[in-house]
Amino acid sequence: MNSATPTAPDSPALPQPHPHSRLEDAQGIAFGAVMAAFGALLLGSAGLITGQLAGLALLISQATGWGFGPVYLVLSLPFYGFGYRRMGLGFLRRTIAAVLLMVVASMLLPKLISFDSLHPGAAALLAGFVSGSGLLALFRHRTSLGGIGAVALDLQDRLGVKAGWVQMGFDAVLFAVALMLLPLDRVLWSALGAAVLNLVIAINHRRDRYIV
DSSP states (O other): OOOSOOOOOOOOOOOOOOOOOHHHHHHHHHHHHHHHHHHHHHHHHTTOOOSHHHHHHHHHHHHHOOOHHHHHHHHHGGGHHHHHHHHOHHHHHHHHHHHHHHHHHHHHHHHHOOOSOOOHHHHHHHHHHHHHHHHHHHHHTTOOOOSHHHHHHHHHHHHOOOHHHHHHHHHHHHHHHHHHHSOHHHHHHHHHHHHHHHHHHHHHOOTTTOOO
């Protein structure tokens, strides 16, 4: 009697990912940038913010009356060096293109879309969904909107500080400041929207499941 353990048949080989064409990259970056701008419009129209650099830009915009897009552009400038050091020149070029597209879209959309009635809860949920889908598109095309994430990864590499803790710390300070400037209910709705966005990213941005 053969006591050897029977072996399972070989698993089918996973398909190899095909690189995106330049046209596919362009449409993915355009989609992600416009969805991010639309998410910011929803949040700003309801007097809400979100996490990370976009949340800081929204908070400054609401406190000063300056446009979200130009504020985000200025805030993002110091972070491009971190993105270049980690991801290279191609990533930096795509990120700059995405940020510029988002800035332009964020300046145009308020002239094209307005809300007579927008519940802050609806704004928070919808912004989380559309911004999350936009960021996913950017990630799939090896692009980002810059910001705190690049700094967090750099600190993790150089100092051993977990990137997630850096981002959480930034958001904790941001929302603490927001509590001093915004009504409590707006801060709570903002936290819900940020949680929805992060959940969309956490569930769908999985390299162990998706090959492109």
